Amino acid sequence: MSVNKIAPVGQGNGLHLVAFCCANSSAKAAELSKAPFEVDRVRVRLAQLACSSKIEVLHVLRALETGADGVALWTCPQDSCRFGRGCIRAAKRIERARRILEQIAVGGQRVFLQSLDPNDPDALDKALREATGRLVELGKSPLKTVGVK
Amino acid sequence: MIVAQAKDINEIADKLTNYEKILVAGCATCVAECMAGGEKEVAITASALRMALRLRGCQAQVAEVTADRQCEWELIEEIAPQVEAADVVVSLACGVGVACMWDRFEPKPIIPGVNTVFLGHREKPGLWLERCAACGDCTIDRTAGICPIARCAKSLQNGPCGGSTDGKCEIDPELDCAWHLIIERLKAMNQLDTLRENTPPRDWSTSRDGGPRRVVVEDVEE
Numbered sequence: 034m035s036v037n038k039i040a041p042v043g044q045g046n047g048l049h050l051v052a053f054c055c056a057n058s059s060a061k062a063a064e065l066s067k068a069p070f071e072v073d074r075v076r077v078r079l080a081q082l083a084c085s086s087k088i089e090v091l092h093v094l095r096a097l098e099t100g101a102d103g104v105a106l107w108t109c110p111q112d113s114c115r116f117g118r119g120c121i122r123a124a125k126r127i128e129r130a131r132r133i134l135e136q137i138a139v140g141g142q143r144v145f146l147q148s149l150d151p152n153d154p155d156a157l158d159k160a161l162r163e164a165t166g167r168l169v170e171l172g173k174s175p176l177k178t179v180g181v182k
Numbered sequence: 183m184i185v186a187q188a189k190d191i192n193e194i195a196d197k198l199t200n201y202e203k204i205l206v207a208g209c210a211t212c213v214a215e216c217m218a219g220g221e222k223e224v225a226i227t228a229s230a231l232r233m234a235l236r237l238r239g240c241q242a243q244v245a246e247v248t249a250d251r252q253c254e255w256e257l258i259e260e261i262a263p264q265v266e267a268a269d270v271v272v273s274l275a276c277g278v279g280v281a282c283m284w285d286r287f288e289p290k291p292i293i294p295g296v297n298t299v300f301l302g303h304r305e306k307p308g309l310w311l312e313r314c315a316a317c318g319d320c321t322i323d324r325t326a327g328i329c330p331i332a333r334c335a336k337s338l339q340n341g342p343c344g345g346s347t348d349g350k351c352e353i354d355p356e357l358d359c360a361w362h363l364i365i366e367r368l369k370a371m372n373q374l375d376t377l378r379e380n381t382p383p384r385d386w387s388t389s390r391d392g393g394p395r396r397v398v399v400e401d402v403e404e
């Protein structure tokens with residue numbers, strides 16, 4: 034799959050992925066963050082971050098609270114992080130978000146964290162496919178399937 | 183400062199299942215500094231509670247507010263409209279703030295959203311350490327600024343217990359032995375001899391043993 038095979042938003046399969054990508058990890062992130070799109074019928078909304086460490090626990094929680102089924106964060110590998118420890122800080126925030134999601138039974142496994150190989154021009158495409166594939170396996174967020182009293 | 187720590191979201195959510203209007207109230211002072219109860223933590227707690235409650239089948243509204251301090255009547259008053267509009271409040275302030283909120287808004291239930299743990303300081307990003315036990319009779323100069331009441335696991339007053347190894351406490355190999363630190367500091371100051379003077383047993387009535395304490399400053403008391 035390459036970027037030009039990513040589909041515009043269509044009927045979809047009801048699954049939503051909110052993805053955050055460090056602007057330094059992928060040149061394609063800028064283009065893909067302009068509008069939502071679909072990968073494997075999963076609707077994806079991608080946002081660029083100036084550095085992956087700009088991710089906040091709240092970004093992850095709010096995405097899931099407001100309708101996402103999964104959240105992904107793509108960082109630079111540790112040895113090529115422009116801000117030195119950005120991806121380490123990002124990983125710690127993701128860990129905390131996962132802990133909270135585990136506590137409340139939404140599931141920490143719905144948060145994907147991966148570093149992108151800066152030498153692979155298709156790294157973002159591959160990460161997208163992996164995350165959407167994983168989300169298809171996990172299915173809808175329990176928040177969407179629960180009945181309300 | 184007062185140092186607090188987030189509670190497990192489920193412990194809070196379990197107490198909220200019968201309410202419709204919930205307010206998560208933060209405090210922008212001590213607990214914001216230790217990243218347990220400021221505006222950011224309020225937003226995180228509120229979001230997590232909305233999800234936890236939805237998964238319990240509850241359709242509650244969870245609002246957010248942060249007071250500058252929850253231990254000052256004037257500043258509590260600034261959030262009164264939001265508190266009045268809620269059925270229950272989850273306070274992310276320390277126990278002092280929670281107690282003051284109860285006094286002001288009784289009979290509205292105010293549920294603690296954090297655990298108040300100690301008086302301490304930020305050693306480095308992400309790490310807070312206990313430094314004072316508020317004993318009511320400060321003698322920290324005797325031990326070169328390292329308080330053995332707060333930092334010795336046994337609160338020993340006249341030297342180490344003998345159980346420490348390589349400067350670490352016998353209760354936890356990660357924990358510095360306070361008496362090791364005191365001795366090293368006094369040695370460096372060439373004042374180790376000061377420890378020859380016996381510290382008499384403390385009068386704990388100035389501490390918790392004397393019951394709830396009060397401080398009166400007469401010239402400003404009204």
Ligand code: SF4
Nearest residue numbers: 209211212253276279
């Ligand atoms: S309520 Fe507690 S945390 Fe808030 S300012 Fe007062 S002492 Fe500090």
Ligand code: SF4
Nearest residue numbers: 314315317320321329
């Ligand atoms: S001697 Fe008492 S007041 Fe002084 S630092 Fe220790 S516990 Fe706090």
